[in-house]
Amino acid sequence: MRSGRGADYDQAVVDLCGVLAYAELTAFERIAFDARMAPTIGAKAALAGMASAEFHHFRRLREHLHTELGVDAEEAMAPFVKPLDDFHDQTAPADWIESLVKAYVGDGIAVDFYREVAALVDEPTRSLVTEVLADTGHSEFVVEHVKAAIAADPSMAGRLALWARRLVGEALTQAQRVAVDRDDLARLIVGDVGGHVGDLAAVGRMFARLTEAHTRRMASLGLSS
Template sequence: MSEQPTNGTETPGAVVDLLGLLAYAELVAFFRLSEDASLAPTLADKAELAQLATVEFGHYTRIRDRLVELGAEPGAAMEPFTAAVDAFHAQTAPNDWLESLVKAYVGDGIAADFYRQVAELVDPGTRELVHEVLSNAGHSEFVVARVRAATENDPKIAGRLALWARRLVGEALGQAQRVAAERAELAGLLVGRVEGAGGDLAEIGRMFARLTESHTARMNALGLST
């Protein structure tokens, strides 16, 4: 018999939706990092991105296996989210190596923060898995070092990358809103979070405030202004 969530807050469909979305996001991240390696200026950087790509694929396989444990077919679970995720990446295709790094750090980062918030009301096993696969796995240190080195060598680059980061955040939040609008059960996890706080609708505002704080911290780490 397939395992079902047991905390009574979320529905099985919502959990499958969350994992289906993350599985596809991780699979696309694997493809994207593999492609971005071609933009890297050195062999060492190419190897670093290739290593990060393999980490993303490992995350995908873990989520896929969890979906199977829950009795879901992974392909079917991912399918509803392909259009939104593909649209985000089509609209935010980087023009160069530095833009690809900022996208991986800032754009993916704010999306991951949102998914962590949603995961707070799923069963403990799924929640732990979500947090594990959304860890940066050394990604942040690599990106911060490369971007800071580039902007220190040429301060003019910082302004361009700051504008790019703001665009990424807008697109990422738009993607999240689109997914929530199209998948009622997934959106219900967020509603459940508010109801669990005693019906405090201001929790939505606090959640987005936390997302903004995390984004500001990432920008500061990169040495870019918000």
């Protein structure tokens, strides 16, 4: 791919698609794995359907990397394998409800973040990223089940709020590691590549938006953030 916006911009776009592709592949795995803990066949089938949707997203990104950006998907994903695997290893849910909170709260922040970055890149990457980040029906399912679990056992709320804080902390740790390693992607975000005018105030506003959305999600589960 040659965007005409420079090699650093091109690399940032490849990084965005690469991290997102591996994130979708691991989302597939994790949701499929969590389906084993589902209390009913219906819940299990619902999770399996969501996992399949994530896999379909992965396939779209892999195709985009190959045909539009002219790079090998495995290579593009490689730098993000360790941070994403580490994140998931550090935040293995202890039970079904923790897995639902992780899917909703953790993926929620990730999706919001990827959407912010997508706004900084050109078509057709932007459209594709927006498309693969569309909610696969997970959110509604999760909110319903978590609220029902807390209603049945209100003492659960404290544990789940702590769990969500651990998820956010671990996500920030790994994001920081990626930012250090992937210079072009980090500089795209702070507005320092491809002729995009640097604007640290805009980055600050982005973090404020991410935080607000997170607080809203926690509230919708009935949890303090």
